[in-house]
Structures are given as C-alpha cells and as structure tokens.
Amino acid sequence: MTKIDDAPVSAPLATETIVTGRRAVPRRRSPFRKPLASVIRHGLLILLAVGMLYPVIWMVVSSLRPNDEIFRDPSIIPDSFEISNYTDGWTALAAPFGAYMWNSAVIVLGCIIGNLVSCSMAAYAFARLHFSGKRFWFAVMLLSIMLPIHVIIVPQYVLFSQLGWVNTFLPLIVPKLLATDAFFIFLMVQFIRGIPKELDEAARIDGAGHPRIFLQIILPLMVPALATTAIFTFIWTWNDFFSQLIFLTKPELYTVPLALRSFEDAQSSTNYAQMFAMSVVSLIPIFLIFLFGQRFLIKGIATTGIK
Template sequence: MTEVTVRHDAPTDKPTLTEVADQYPEPATTPSRWRANLRSVLKHTGLILFGLTMLYPLLWMLVSSFKPNDLIFREPGLIPSDVTLSNYTDGWTALLHPFDHYLLNSMIIVAGSLIGNLISCSMAAYAFARLQFRGRNLWFAIMLMSIMLPIHVIIVPQYILFSELSWINTFLPLIVPKLLATDAFFIFLMVQFFRGIPSELDEAARIDGCGHGRIYLRIMLPLSVPALATTAIFTFIWTWNDFFSQLVFLTRPDMYTVPVALRTFIDSTGESSWGPLFAMSIVSLLPLFLVFLFGQKYLVKGIATTGIK
C-alpha cells in the first residue's frame, strides 16, 4: 500500500479578512460632501428662521388676545405675565349684535359666491375650451384683459347700478355678480384644465348620443375636481377676507360681515378695544385655517395640473 503524506504547512490561496480590509480601505469623506451637508443645514436653518419671522405677527396676536388690554403694548413679548379670557367673552358681545351674527352674514355671502363661481365659471370655461363659435379668441382675450382692471375702477358704476336696483344693504351686490362669471381668473384656470382633458372623451360621448349639457355634467365636471376645489378654496378665502366691497355695499350694522365688524373695534378717538379685537380676529381666522388645512392637497394638485398640456 502506498502511504500518502499530507503537508499541513502548505500555503492557502484564500486571503484573510485583514488582508481584504487592507486592500479596500473605507472611503474618506470628501470636502465636497461636507460642503453639501453644510449648505443643506444652512438652507433649512434659513427656511425655519424665515417661517418663524412670517408667523411671529400671528403668534403675537394670538398671545395678545389672552392679555389684559393695558398690557398688550407694554409687554410686546410672547410670554404674558397675566392671562385672561375676558377678551373673548367681551369681544363676542361688544358690538350691536353677538359676533356669531357677523359670522353668519359672512357665511351667507361666501356660500352664494362659492355656488356662483363654481357654476358660472365652469360653464364659461367649458364654452371657451370646447365650443367653436365666432369671435371666441377675441372674447377670451377680452376676458383675460378684465383681470387687469382693479376693483376701484368699476366700484362706482357698480354702486350706481345696484343703487338703482335698490340692492344696497343687501347681499345681492356681493352674490349676483358671481352668478355671471365675473371672476376671469377662475375662468382662465378652468379653461387650462379643460384643455388638458382628452377630446376623445367628448367624441365618444357624442357617439353615445350625449349633448354638450351631458358632456359638461357627466365628463368634464367629474374630471375637474382639482380645478373646482382650487376655485372653491380661493373663492372662500378672498370672499371671507373682502373688506372694501362689503364696506361699500353694506352700511347698516345688522348687515356687517366679519371684516367690517372687526373694523368697528377700532375707535378714531384712540379708545380702541385691542384685546377683544385680537380675540375676534383669531376667531375669524379659524374658518380660513380649517379650509386651507383640509383643502391643501386639492389646492396644490389643482395648481400643479393646470396648464399641463
């Protein structure tokens, strides 16, 4: 029999872990990466400081609404030395009517403006986007030019017209124009959105026997929810904050809306009720905050998708 001898000191071909680690050292952090991280930190720090600067007036008003009236301007900081809830109770009943009366007036105007803009502006936008009629481009250009007209130019003719119709001190001057598609910005917004919807859908609906009315109701409106939501949100915000038009057309105290009612807290003689004013201002901001909070995704989607063609 042949004896086989095995040598245990024969070298192995596989390198050890230490040798592998020596061959592939850890990459060192490059200076460019440090600069990128530094820029990111500085950018986010600047954005946070800018956001706090923008929010400071609102935070100051919120804190001041809980301060006694004589401490509001003596202690301008955000940490009050004395806290009171009397500003909210006094402000709610300080005017001729409770403050919910003015909130209701504003809600009536906002509701009418919402319905008017959603119906009339969407119908006008459908006509400009889908119908072929003589002078369409001319009327569309005139509609766009009306955006550049400030309200101060048309307020006097409007007042004369509404006065002849005995509409002063009613909600009609603030609601009826919305039913006539007078907000050209929303028409343009919806026109751009409607043009992004494939026209093949219209042709398929016509083959099934649909007219323009059913195409508008069954196809265009369901597909235009982001644009409609954007119109509704902007209409709510602009109408709720409108002061000039409501001050001109509503002169009776029982017809005041929230912005006009807040103005009555400021006395021209210097005896202004700043605490109740700030408290009711916070109350009036709550609907705007809720609408923007729950409608933000529709607002962003509507603006982002409008104009994509």
C-alpha cells in the same frame, strides 16, 4: 501540463483609478458634511418661518393680554392670560360676533356657488365650443383681470342703488353668477384643455350632447380646479372689506371685516385685546379650509398649466 489557478481575481473598484501601475485612492468626504448642511438649511427655513409667522403669533398672544399691556411688550411670551377678552369681545358690539360670522358665511356660500356654476360653464365654452369671435372674447376676458375694482365700483353702486339692492347681500352675490371672476375662468380653461378630447368624441358617438358631456364627463374630472376655485373664493370673499363696506351700511348686516373695524373708535379708546381675540376667531375658518383643502389646492394649481 501546468494547472491554472481557478481562484477568482478581484476586479478593481469602480471608484478606483490606476495611474502608472499604482492605485489612486479616491478622496473620502467627511460623513458629517451632508448632515451638517441639512441641519443648516432646515435651521434657516425654521427661522424664516418664525419670522413670517411672528405677526400671527403676536396677535394670538396679544389676544390673551390685558389691553394696556399689548403695545408695551412686543414679546410673544405673555405674563398673564385674559380669557375674558374672547367672551367680552364676542358680545362687545351691537350683536353677538356669531351674527357677523353668519353674514359672512351666507355671502361666501353664495359666491362659491356662483363662481363654481358660472365660471365652469364659461370655461367649457371657451375650451370646447367653437363660435364666432371666440379668441376675441377670450382676450377681453383676460384683459378684465387687469381691471381694478375701483374703476367699476361706482357704476356698480349706481346700478345696484337703482335696483334697490344696497344694504342687501345681492350686490355681493349676484355678480358671481355672471362669471365676473376671469381668473377662475382662465384657470378652468387651462384645466379642461388638459383633458383628452377623445373622451368628448367617444361620448358624442354615443349620442351625448354638450350638456351631458359637460355634466357627466368634464365636470367630474374638474374636481381639483373646482376645489381651487372654491378655496380662493372663500378666502377672498371672507377677507373682503372694500366691497362690503360700500354696499352694507346697516350694522345688522355687517360681515366679519366690518365688525372687526367697528372695534376701533376714533372718539374713545380702542379695545385692541378684544379686537385681536375676534380676529383670531375669524381666522379659524380660513385655517380649517387650508388644512383640509391643501391637497386639492396644490393639485388644482399644478394641473392647470399656470407655470
């Protein structure tokens, strides 16, 4: 009786193939190929980022240069630092630059509150309520996105002038309370449509009406969309120049964009160093908004169905 060898027989590796009884050794890739491709890819991305950020970096560097050296040297390495551009630019206009930032903050706060309240209510109506002509009015709302502001600015100015609102903040804030930003309505409608209707039905069984469903169920779940609306409203209103130029003509009511424009004087030399210094100061709120609201912005855009 023969004894069978109990030693295990090694199976061929999964990456190996047998051809005519002979093993074909797989071709090995270079261990440096993948890291090299990653280095090249990241290097190109860094160069692209530097190219996109070059104007901002140049503006920051120019704010630290003497006024007569700004356009003579396009490099981003300053030869000297003029910190006085910030202190002198802060008090260069009729009022301290902080007064103009305060005016912009008041307008921005009113616009954010107006858009959050009015657009969320309009979005809930389009997404959850059933009324006559719903699709027609929703289409009209979407068409208003393509309507340029230059078409409606003249009728608005005539209306607000008759109301005595010119040279006040009301023409810039009151329209936001009437859900005039169709983009934010559409964004919130898409978000609300992604919320299960079973939550509404369960609340309705418990005796809740539409106001309670909106305030206690839908609104808490809309935080990403509301944060996205607040961030975009802040940026667009803070940087708005055209509307504020039309309705605000008194220097004491100027906002940040109008104040920066006041640094340019057609009859005398313009102090670009101070203007760039105050431009850097005006970018700080936007930078902070992006820094602390980036995750809400990405989440809000990713979950609204805008693809």
